[in-house]
Amino acid sequence: MIKIIDLEHEYKKDNNESIKTLNKVNIDINKGDFVSIIGHNGSGKSTLAKHLNGLIIPQKGEVIIDDIKVIDDNNIWEIRRKVGMVFQNPDNQFVGGTIEEDIAFGLENIGFPSKDMMERINYAAGKVGMGDYLKRPPHKLSGGQKQRSAIGSVLAMEPDYLVLDEPTSMLDPKGRKEVIEVLRTLNKQDKMTILLITHFMDEVVYSDKVIVMDKGNIVLQGTPKEVFNNKKMLKSINLELPKAAILQEIIANKGINFKDEVLTKEDLVEELWQLF
Template identity: 50%
Template structure:
């Protein structure tokens, strides 16, 4: 499958200012993300994951190396519009992305600024709101919505632009468990039903476990890259860099260490229950 996002030896440093050295944040990142993938990026605070995400939308440009979006070099200033049509960004706080006083007007905002014809705006707004389950709230004021609903409206605003990829930078960090479930369900459906490439920056292990692929960062480097089962088997390494694993994965590993014959790479409660039940049946 063709790579939609490519980084080649990507380096990035924030300028230190007068009398201060530059601060290196990314060092030699080489990644390929294919069209249609659902990739979760993990890392503790300061690992560089959000800085990496901002390169995918050309919010930041490399200090060294290259980033290509659908083959377009992000360093080409005249192609910024093309890049941002292909990759949309959703941030942590939905209130920072909602600009209008009515939900459907907010989703239409960017399209109006781009001069999209009114009939097409209506079609795109309705389609985007339906895709995130917020069509029935189209005439509501955003302040009347819950955190999870606001985040879904923010996602709808990006979907209306019809991007090939959505990059979400810790979109559930400010939400309660119900809001997190709403947003994650929406993200998974956009990937599964519409084929939108998803890059999810998160610090929640259970969110990453639902992705196709997990990329783990530490100190500006990619230290692990594989399927969730492959990555979360490295419990010791993940804990060394300040990350956890899904609770059920850690539980099953502890049971294995104490003599229970369980398979490697358990990620979800139901498969853990089934594995334990099989083991107990075998002991009868």
């Protein structure tokens, strides 16, 4: 389990003023959970994510991964083995000339036995649907394929937790869908714990838990239904609703009311057919 207790962080600006980017943040993430974090630009999401694998060491408060506390540079390698990170730009994450080399690079770094390497590479590429592309160079892949490969390279290290900071924000709708499907399958089939930071509301509706951040504070936390019920509050901090919920509002304005709140495409279909 990941436990974040009263975490605070401030950045020093050039003129020596400081800006507080995390303010008494408390989060529990259970093994096997799919947790999403949303929040307007600058709300502190990336700062929080960087605390989870030792890219930032806590200034105040605690970050505990299973039973290991992130304290200083001495244990960050252990932490990084447990928490895999995927970032926004897939082009910045490749170190190898092909998918195979890219996955191998990470494994070589941790001294993985070379006789088992090919098996692990096939396993990791297979998990993200890239098994047939091992000899491809990254520049001959679509954005979605690149990002899936980046996830594969992280999975090869067998992390216990996967943290993704806006992994779909540079992708087209098809690429976004591919990446989200991979994440949902990893969570459902392999019980991989996933923490997804995103600004696409339609990506969070299947999460177990949604965390909403604003100006360094957690302002809402709950199931997607609980969180998206706070429509006024979400609008006040410049967040949208999922598309299905927006459509529900438009239809309600025409005087047609659904029985339930809808969040997903499936919810929407369920309500719409009953109108006939």
